[in-house]
Structure formats: C-alpha cells, structure tokens
Amino acid sequence: MFGAKRKHKLDITREILFSGVAEATAAGDEKQQQQQQQQQQDKSAPTEVRDLSRVETVGSCPGFDVVSAVSNAKLFKDPASTINAECVARVFTSYGLGPSIFRWAINEEVANTVQAETLFRTNSVTTKMMSALYKKFGKDYIKFCFGPFWTAIAAKDFSLPLSGTLANLQVSEGVDLGACVVKHVQLCQDICERIFVSKDACPMMLRQVFQHVQTTVGRKFPALKTTVVGGFLFLRFLCPSVLHPEQYGMPVEKNTERLLILVSSTLTKLANGMEVSGGDASGGPGAAINAFVAKNFPRLTAFLDQIAVASAV
Numbered sequence: 504m505f506g507a508k509r510k511h512k513l514d515i516t517r518e519i520l521f522s523g524v525a526e527a528t529a530a531g532d533e534k535q536q537q538q539q540q541q542q543q544q545d546k547s548a549p550t551e552v553r554d555l556s557r558v559e560t561v562g563s564c565p566g567f568d569v570v571s572a573v574s575n576a577k578l579f580k581d582p583a584s585t586i587n588a589e590c591v592a593r594v595f596t597s598y599g600l601g602p603s604i605f606r607w608a609i610n611e612e613v614a615n616t617v618q619a620e621t622l623f624r625t626n627s628v629t630t631k632m633m634s635a636l637y638k639k640f641g642k643d644y645i646k647f648c649f650g651p652f653w654t655a656i657a658a659k660d661f662s663l664p665l666s667g668t669l670a671n672l673q674v675s676e677g678v679d680l681g682a683c684v685v686k687h688v689q690l691c692q693d694i695c696e697r698i699f700v701s702k703d704a705c706p707m708m709l710r711q712v713f714q715h716v717q718t719t720v721g722r723k724f725p726a727l728k729t730t731v732v733g734g735f736l737f738l739r740f741l742c743p744s745v746l747h748p749e750q751y752g753m754p755v756e757k758n759t760e761r762l763l764i765l766v767s768s769t770l771t772k773l774a775n776g777m778e779v780s781g782g783d784a785s786g787g788p789g790a791a792i793n794a795f796v797a798k799n800f801p802r803l804t805a806f807l808d809q810i811a812v813a814s815a816v
Contacts, residue, residue: 592632596639605712608632609719619724623734630739633712637740640706645744646751647704648697652690653748656762657755663687666761669768669779672788684788687762688795691769695799698741699806709736710813717811730776732807737774742767769795776800 595604608629616622623630655661665683667673672687674680702710713732721728746763748755755763772779773796779789 589631589635592635593639596636601636601708602711605629605632605636606715609712609716613719613723616723619727622720622724622727623731633735633739636708636712637744640708641740641744642751644701644705644709645741646753648701648741649694649745649748649751650753651697652694652745652766653751653753653755655690656759657748657753661759663690663762665765669765669772669792670789672765680788684791687765687769688791691766691773691795692799694745694766694770695773695802699802702806702810705810707813710810713807713811714813717808729804729807732811733774733803736807736810737770742771742774745770772796773799773803 592601592604595601612623612627612629656663663683663686664674664678665672665687672680672684674683713735716735717728717732720731724731744751745767748763769792772792776796778793778796
C-alpha cells in the first residue's frame with residue numbers, strides 16, 4: 504500500500520497524464536507544439552498542466568516508483584486507454600524530463616530480464632516509449648538516411664521489377680534477374696553509406712538513449728552490448744521507417760511497395776548479421792545479398808558503437 508505522500512504523488516501523476524497528454528501529444532514537431540501551447544495559454548489553460556514543479560514532484564520519487572506503479576496498472580496497459588507508454592514518454596519529454604523517464608524504463612526492463620534473448624523483444628513499456636521518442640525527434644534523421652533513396656525510386660524512369668522474397672527473388676519473363684539483384688544491392692549499399700555517416704545527423708536525445716542502453720545492457724549481458732543498439736536503431740526505427748516515405752513528406756508510386764519491403768528486409772538481415780538461407784549454396788540472388796551482409800556487418804558494428812557515444816544521460 505502507498506503511504507500518504509506516495510499516494511499523493513500517484514494522484515498527481517494520474518492528473519498530469521489525463522490532463523496533459525492531449526497537450527503533449529497533439530503537435531507532430533516542436534514548432535507545432537509551441538504554437539499549440541501558445542494557443543492554450545491564450546485560452547487560459549489550467550496552470551497545473553504546465554506546472555513543471557508538479558511533474559518534478561513525480562520525477563523526484565526515488566526509482567520512479569510512482570510511474571512504475573502507474574505503468575503496471577491495468578489502465579495503463581489497456582490499448583483503449585488514453586494513458587499508455589507513449590503518452591507518458593511524450594508528457595515527460597515535453598517537460599524536459601525525457602532522459603530520466605527513458606533511463607528509468609531501460610533500467611527496469613534490463614533488471615527484470617532473465618534471458619538475454621528476450622530483452623526488448625516485446626512491446627514493452629520501454630519499446631513503446633521509444634516509439635514516442637522516434638516520432639518526436641527522428642523525422643529529420645530518417646529523411647537524411649532515406650531521402651536520396653526515396654527520391655531515386657520516385658523518378659519516372661526508375662524501374663526495378665523484383666518480386667518474391669529475399670530467399671526467392673523473381674522477375675517477369677524476359678527480365679534479367681541478375682541485373683535486378685545487382686541494382687537492388689546497390690540501392691541498399693547507397694543507403695548504408697548514408698547511414699554510416701549519419702552520426703552527427705542523429706538527434707542527441709536518441710544517441711543519449713542508445714548510450715544508456717549499451718552501457719546498462721553491457722553490464723548484465725556483455726554479448727549484447729552492440730547488437731542491442733542495432734535492435735533499437737535498425738529493427739525498431741530505420742527498417743520500419745523506410746517502408747513509409749509518405750509519413751515523411753516523400754510519397755512514392757504504389758508499385759514500389761514491393762521494393763520497399765525488400766530493402767527493409769535486406770537491412771534487417773544486415774542488422775541481425777544473418778544470411779539468406781541457402782543463398783551461397785545456390786549461387787543465385789541470395790549469394791549477392793549474403794555478400795552484402797558480410798561486407799557491411801563489420802562497418803555496421805563500428806557505426807553502432809560510434810552512435811552510442813553522447814553526453815551523459
């Protein structure tokens with residue numbers, strides 16, 4: 504049972520989340536958020552929503568145990584609820600307490616994970632909070648990494664009629680499969696060249712989180728020190744984002760959807776350091792994908808260690 508003071512903090516947390524989440528999440532970027540906050544001030548919005556001291560009261564509770572209590576509640580986990588992990592992350596980030604709430608979430612999940620292979624593999628509080636972080640800070644970074652690629656495939660004269668999966672790439676009759684695979688691999692290589700020099704383009708908030716993830720996970724699961732950063736950056740951010748250029752103001756033709764999926768799948772193979780099953784044995788298209796993975800995986804590992812270096816969280 505909570506003591507009187509802790510119960511008071513829990514009440515404040517609930518009040519802030521219920522009343523402040525609409526304010527904190529409505530804006531898609533900082534400029535829009537500032538405009539909305541100004542509009543709300545003009546309408547004499549309740550001062551407690553903007554009262555930083557009230558959020559600091561919750562944040563100052565040792566171990567964020569008030570937030571932990573809320574996050575473990577049924578209401579918090581209900582997909583239909585207006586309170587969820589993304590909302591919590593957005594509210595705290597909007598009040599300048601983002602690093603603290605993300606550090607708390609990462610520490611909690613690492614401490615409660617027994618088997619390394621299950622770490623950050625589910626839609627946990629941490630991974631849901633990261634979704635909010637990506638949406639708030641990652642738009643320009645995604646455009647830096649994928650903008651040239653999206654522009655290239657949006658050109659009227661662009662054509663790459665690949666279909667199937669990486670393990671079974673196919674083309675229509677009369678189309679050179681080998682040439683199409685070479686072109687696909689070159690597109691993926693061009694994307695990697697952008698990503699591998701993107702450290703300075705990556706928002707500092709993201710790099711701070713990656714640094715804390717790498718440090719915290721490295722203490723408990725040393726073998727995952729670098730790959731865990733790849734999971735957060737590639738598997739949960741870059742690979743899903745490349746599929747949706749329209750969300751970043753760069754729409755492409757509908758007939759490129761298959762190509763986007765193949766590119767995302769190829770980057771996923773790279774992030775996991777996995778080959779296409781049977782690719783080398785057949786000497787076919789899979790061999791080219793495997794050569795791409797083998798060539799770039801060492802560079803990827805070095806890049807992940809670089810991007811996880813930032814000012815202290």
